[in-house]
Amino acid sequence: MNKGLKEIESITIIGRGNVAWLYSDIMTKQGLSVNCISSRGEIRGDDLCSDLIIIAVSDKAIVEVAKKLEIGDSIIVHTSGTVDIGVLRARAKNFGVFYPLQTISKGIELDFSTIPLCIEGSDEEIFSLLKNLADKLSKKVYKISSVQRQAIHIAAVFANNFTNHLFGIAKQELEKNDIPFDILFPLISQTIEKIKENNPFEVQTGPAKRNDIPVMEKHKLRLGEDEREIYQLLSEKIIKQNEVLKK
Amino acid sequence: MNKGLKEIESITIIGRGNVAWLYSDIMTKQGLSVNCISSRGEIRGDDLCSDLIIIAVSDKAIVEVAKKLEIGDSIIVHTSGTVDIGVLRARAKNFGVFYPLQTISKGIELDFSTIPLCIEGSDEEIFSLLKNLADKLSKKVYKISSVQRQAIHIAAVFANNFTNHLFGIAKQELEKNDIPFDILFPLISQTIEKIKENNPFEVQTGPAKRNDIPVMEKHKLRLGEDEREIYQLLSEKIIKQNEVLKK
Numbered sequence: 001m002n003k004g005l006k007e008i009e010s011i012t013i014i015g016r017g018n019v020a021w022l023y024s025d026i027m028t029k030q031g032l033s034v035n036c037i038s039s040r041g042e043i044r045g046d047d048l049c050s051d052l053i054i055i056a057v058s059d060k061a062i063v064e065v066a067k068k069l070e071i072g073d074s075i076i077v078h079t080s081g082t083v084d085i086g087v088l089r090a091r092a093k094n095f096g097v098f099y100p101l102q103t104i105s106k107g108i109e110l111d112f113s114t115i116p117l118c119i120e121g122s123d124e125e126i127f128s129l130l131k132n133l134a135d136k137l138s139k140k141v142y143k144i145s146s147v148q149r150q151a152i153h154i155a156a157v158f159a160n161n162f163t164n165h166l167f168g169i170a171k172q173e174l175e176k177n178d179i180p181f182d183i184l185f186p187l188i189s190q191t192i193e194k195i196k197e198n199n200p201f202e203v204q205t206g207p208a209k210r211n212d213i214p215v216m217e218k219h220k221l222r223l224g225e226d227e228r229e230i231y232q233l234l235s236e237k238i239i240k241q242n243e244v245l246k247k
Numbered sequence: 248m249n250k251g252l253k254e255i256e257s258i259t260i261i262g263r264g265n266v267a268w269l270y271s272d273i274m275t276k277q278g279l280s281v282n283c284i285s286s287r288g289e290i291r292g293d294d295l296c297s298d299l300i301i302i303a304v305s306d307k308a309i310v311e312v313a314k315k316l317e318i319g320d321s322i323i324v325h326t327s328g329t330v331d332i333g334v335l336r337a338r339a340k341n342f343g344v345f346y347p348l349q350t351i352s353k354g355i356e357l358d359f360s361t362i363p364l365c366i367e368g369s370d371e372e373i374f375s376l377l378k379n380l381a382d383k384l385s386k387k388v389y390k391i392s393s394v395q396r397q398a399i400h401i402a403a404v405f406a407n408n409f410t411n412h413l414f415g416i417a418k419q420e421l422e423k424n425d426i427p428f429d430i431l432f433p434l435i436s437q438t439i440e441k442i443k444e445n446n447p448f449e450v451q452t453g454p455a456k457r458n459d460i461p462v463m464e465k466h467k468l469r470l471g472e473d474e475r476e477i478y479q480l481l482s483e484k485i486i487k488q489n490e491v492l493k494k
Contacts, residue, residue, distance in 0.1 A: 059462060082462050102434055103441070103452050114433045142430060151424035152431075154466050158474075159417035159431050160438045161453030162481045163410040165488065168447035170406035177398035183389060184399075184406050185443060186361045187349055191407045192439060194350070196432060200415035205350045206408030215306060215329050219401050226484055227405075233480050234409045237473055241412065 008032075008051040008075070008133045014039050014065060015056035019079045019100060023054060026112045030136050039065045050074060052133070054098060059083050066091040075126055081153030084146045085120050096121040096130050099149060103160055112137060118144035118152065169227050201241055208238035255279075255298040255322070255380045261286050261312060262303035266326045266347060270301060273359045277383050286312045297321060299380070301345060306330050313338040322373055328400030331393045332367050343368040343377050346396060350407055359384060365391035365399065416474055448488055455485035 010033040013020050020036065027034045037047055039057050047053075048069055053076045055065050062078045066088060069076070076088055077098040088095035097120040102110065117134040119141060121127030127143065134141040144152065167188070171181040194203050207215040216235055220228050257280040260267050267283065274281045284294050286304050294300075295316055300323045302312050309325045313335060316323070323335055324345040335342035344367040364381040366388060368374030374390065381388040391399065414435070418428040441450050454462040463482055467475050 116430050148424045155417035155420045158413045164447045166405045167442045170402035173402045177395045183363050195414045200411050238412050
């Protein structure tokens with residue numbers, strides 16, 4: 001980074017995954033100068049003269065890729081939900097994190113302006129430069145420490161990855177009985193509306209919440225082994241949570 | 248029911264729970280004649296002269312309440328997701344099921360016209376009368392057998408009750424780290440949009456899907472015991488499901 005850099009204007013993105021694709025797409029649309037390179041190919045000195053270098057590779061490859069770079073004054077960031085900002089310290093003077101909190105699948109349309117961007121900088125000046133860039137891309141920019149980012153990633157696993165699997169089971173149980181999955185969409189939408197306005201634990205409903213043992217037993221009899229194990233564990237945890245609430 | 252009844256116009260609702268409240272509210276707004284009584288009080292002969300009697304009580308009380316009634320020609324229905332239509336056979340000539348597929352909490356606003364109503368009748372004539380009534384209340388009326396209804400109820404437990412508990416955990420993990428729950432809302436909305444258009448199993452993302460053991464271990468270390476057990480089991484099931492898909 002040239003001392004006194006006012007704004008990030010040129011960006012090199014290293015990686016070929018979903019995040020690299022997304023950032024490249026959206027930054028190009030914003031009129032920024034974007035240069036995309038693969039982490040596997042040779043990285044030339046020119047590639048590293050950009051104001052910002054984004055390492056958008058898998059968590060375990062971040063350090064390895066960073067080691068290949070002679071970074072100089074550029075700012076270098078990674079895009080991971082779990083990796084500490086500190087892993088870049090040995091490689092650069094100016095570094096940070098630029099983490100998009102979203103589930104990205106190539107080809108599925110996203111309104112990027114609503115994606116929360118979680119920003120961290122090695123110092124206040126770097127943070128400001130990154131925030132400035134982020135504000136051009138999204139309406140939801142958050143200052144998030146590495147510890148907080150890990151908590152967000154864990155929360156996202158529960159709220160996105162795990163719920164997705166449960167929706168998969170729901171669809172499967174319906175289709176076994178010739179019922180279209182979309183019969184559940186109004187219920188799913190309402191579940192989401194409810195948790196936006198309320199503490200989910202306080203608006204819990206269903207057989208486990210009522211500790212309705214005959215219904216739960218009936219359900220378990222109809223499920224396959226994998227689904228039954230999930231049913232059993234989550235029902236137990238709902239019952240337990242409900243007891244905590246009552247206290 | 249008078250032979251040749253063309254339309255259900257008068258309704259008695261037995262019960263004081265969420266479903267009773269909801270049906271009473273929406274049927275009254277439709278200009279129907281609605282009479283609400285408690286299942287615990289005395290039930291007078293007059294109450295049972297309605298075209299339709301709705302037993303909107305807990306699953307285990309349905310049979311007990313039905314036994315107290317001298318039903319005659321009226322149609323009697325229950326509103327349960329799990330109880331077989333057959334339990335009413337001994338009590339009435341004309342019977343059925345009128346099950347709203349929704350999570351109902353008193354005081355939380357609902358657009359009733361989007362709630363799927365699952366209808367079953369003791370014969371085609373009764374089914375038609377019930378469907379006719381249901382069509383006045385909702386745009387989404389389904390003919391659903393008792394076996395199918397149980398599958399729907401199970402699917403709803405996964406897609407609504409269990410996901411709600413996972414959202415509660417996500418909120419709790421965020422708030423422990425001073426992060427507002429709403430940072431997750433765009434991610435949650437996109438999860439829902441994705442499963443409406445795709446098979447959830449096929450668009451699964453996250454550490455378990457990638458079988459990223461270091462990340463999963465890191466996450467588990469940060470979780471309390473209950474949350475860790477859920478994390479462990481659901482990750483295992485996602486890994487297993489992913490192997491099924493690959494075959």
